[in-house]
Each structure stands twice: as C-alpha cells, then as structure tokens.
Amino acid sequence: MTMLEISDLVAEWDPVTGQRVRIRRDDVVARLCAAGDERAARIVRRMPVAGGFLDPVAVDRLLVRVHTELQRLNEELHMARRFAEILVPMLTAARVTGNRPRVVDIGCGLGFLVRSLAASGSLGAAVDLVGVDLNRALVAEATRLAEDEGLPCSFVCADAFALTEPATVYLSSGVLHHFPAERLAGFFRAQDRPGTQAFVHYDIAATRLAPFGAWLFHRARMREPLGRHDGVMSARRAHSDQVLLSAAAHATGMETFLFEPPRHTNPLCAAMRPVLGVRPELTGEFRRAMGRRARGLVPARTRAG
Numbered sequence: 091m092t093m094l095e096i097s098d099l100v101a102e103w104d105p106v107t108g109q110r111v112r113i114r115r116d117d118v119v120a121r122l123c124a125a126g127d128e129r130a131a132r133i134v135r136r137m138p139v140a141g142g143f144l145d146p147v148a149v150d151r152l153l154v155r156v157h158t159e160l161q162r163l164n165e166e167l168h169m170a171r172r173f174a175e176i177l178v179p180m181l182t183a184a185r186v187t188g189n190r191p192r193v194v195d196i197g198c199g200l201g202f203l204v205r206s207l208a209a210s211g212s213l214g215a216a217v218d219l220v221g222v223d224l225n226r227a228l229v230a231e232a233t234r235l236a237e238d239e240g241l242p243c244s245f246v247c248a249d250a251f252a253l254t255e256p257a258t259v260y261l262s263s264g265v266l267h268h269f270p271a272e273r274l275a276g277f278f279r280a281q282d283r284p285g286t287q288a289f290v291h292y293d294i295a296a297t298r299l300a301p302f303g304a305w306l307f308h309r310a311r312m313r314e315p316l317g318r319h320d321g322v323m324s325a326r327r328a329h330s331d332q333v334l335l336s337a338a339a340h341a342t343g344m345e346t347f348l349f350e351p352p353r354h355t356n357p358l359c360a361a362m363r364p365v366l367g368v369r370p371e372l373t374g375e376f377r378r379a380m381g382r383r384a385r386g387l388v389p390a391r392t393r394a395g
C-alpha cells in the first residue's frame with residue numbers, strides 16, 4: 091500500500107514561477123482511495139472547495155493550525171535542546187574554518203527550531219539562523235512569528251533538492267520521511283557543497299513501536315484530524331537506519347553517523363534519531379567538543395556494514 095500524507099497533497103507551488111498550483115479535491119480523494127486510505131479521503135472530502143478546487147486560504151489556515159500543534163510535540167520532545175547538543179559541537183569544529191557560521195533548517199515549517207534557537211541564544215550571537223520551506227504560507231507565518239518577537243533569524247521559500255541558501259550546517263526535523271527512499275541520495279548530495287561543514291537530520295526512528303507511539307502521542311497532543319492522520323503515517327513511512335545511512339553516503343565528502351544518545355529525560359525522545367554528516371577533517375574536533383556524548387556516535391560503516 092502506498093503511504094501518503096495529506097499535507098503533501100493539498101498544497102503545491104510551481105518550482106519555477108512560484109505560483110500556487112490549483113488542486114482538485116476529487117484528484118486528492120482519488121489518490122487516497124487508490125492508496126486504500128479511506129480515512130484520509132474522508133478528511134479531504136470535508137475540506138472546502140471553490141469550483142471543485144481546494145480553497146487555498148482554508149488549506150493554509152489548516153496547515154498553520156496543524157504545524158502549531160506540531161510545535162507542541164517539538165516542545166515536548168525538547169527538540170531545540172537536542173539539536174543544540176549537536177549543533178554547538180558542530181559549530182565549534184566548523185569555526186576552525188574561520189567563517190561566520192550559517193545554520194539552515196530545511197523544511198522548517200513554522201520555524202519552531204530556528205526561532206527557538208534564536209530566542210535561547212544557545213548557539214551564541216555570531217551565527218546566522220535561516221529556515222527554508224517549500225510551503226509559502228508556512229514561511230510567511232514563521233516570518234511573522236519571528237518578527238513579533240524580534241528574533242534574529244529569517245525564513246525563505248526553497249526546495250530541499252535545489253537549495254538556494256548556502257549553509258555551514260544544514261539541519262532538518264521530521265522531514266526525511268516525506269521523501270521516497272530513491273530521492274534521499276539527492277537530498278544528501280545537495281548538501282555536500284563548498285562551504286558546508288556538516289549536517290544533522292532528525293527523523294522518526296523506524297521501530298516496530300513507532301506507529302503506536304505516534305498514534306498515542308498525536309492523540310494526546312493534536313486535535314486536527316489531518317495532523318493525527320499524518321502523524322501516524324509519518325511513523326509508518328519512516329526510513330530504516332540502513333536506508334538513511336546508505337543515502338547519506340552519497341554526500342561523499344562527509345563522514346556519516348547515527349547518533350544514539352545514551353540517556354533521555356523523556357523515553358519518548360528515543361523515537362526521534364538523527365543522521366549526521368561531518369567533514370572528515372573536522373570529526374576529531376567535533377568528537378572532542380561532543381565530550382562524553384561522542385559515545386553515542388555510531389559510524390555509518392559499523393551500522394550499514
């Protein structure tokens with residue numbers, strides 16, 4: 091059965107012109123029915139239309155609401171702190187190169203991570219924080235939220251596969267499972283570019299318990315049926331360690347790792363796990379800066395082999 095997330099089907103922009111693509115509700119419903127997902131089809135049938143096309147204003151409002159609920163999950167899982175635990179050592183190693191570091195969050199949604207890192211200052215003041223996302227409505231809302239709080243960060247529209255924003259470190263959270271396995275190599279390759287020293291991509295660990303955990307967590311924390319549906323589907327679509335590591339190996343200029351932190355304050359945190367890439371000449375410094383936590387770094391050759 092093809093596993094589809096509703097949020098991937100109801101909003102689209104032309105990658106060349108940036109124009110919103112009109113989407114027929116019946117087409118989305120037909121795709122979901124063909125995938126055997128009646129429940130998702132029912133959710134989409136309730137979405138408002140004008141002349142058979144999904145109402146873009148209603149879609150944007152819904153996706154902003156769902157991502158606001160997703161922010162609660164990110165807070166619950168301490169995602170900003172968990173990223174900082176890896177980013178601080180990465181930036182310490184990258185500073186060896188002497189340039190002002192730039193951190194770019196790919197598929198940033200409402201920019202929770204970037205805004206949170208900007209608000210806490212946990213990466214220090216001498217760093218540029220940027221969020222990119224394909225969805226213009228989310229980028230606009232992320233920008234508004236950051237401006238409201240006067241946070242030193244910015245947001246732009248960009249495609250993960252045609253990155254316009256250079257970065258010292260690329261990161262993402264909950265994005266990898268949106269791409270089919272055969273596109274992942276291209277995703278990682280796009281980040282192996284001059285000036286980029288590392289990447290860290292957190293996504294749901296593909297364990298047998300993940301779909302149940304996702305169901306429980308989204309039931310408890312989310313109210314929108316779309317968010318609850320996509321949350322469970324995310325866990326079912328999560329890529330295995332092997333798939334992620336062999337895709338990450340296409341960033342041939344990076345040494346790649348899984349990171350399995352020894353302990354979590356919240357056991358549900360184990361549900362999210364990152365794939366890391368670091369330039370080989372920086373891994374020694376990175377490991378030193380990680381301190382005891384470096385024990386959680388599992389080199390790709392160990393796991394993939």
Ligand SMILES: C[S@@+](CC[C@H](N)C(=O)[O-])C[C@H]1O[C@@H](n2cnc3c(N)ncnc32)[C@H](O)[C@@H]1O
Nearest residue numbers: 160197198199223224225248249250263264265
């Ligand atoms: C599950 S959401 C995660 C959002 C955010 N990272 C968070 O944790 O709250 C996935 C995000 O990836 C974005 N996305 C999907 N495909 C993308 C692509 N090709 N390029 C950039 N962003 C993309 C979606 O618009 C959406 O905001």
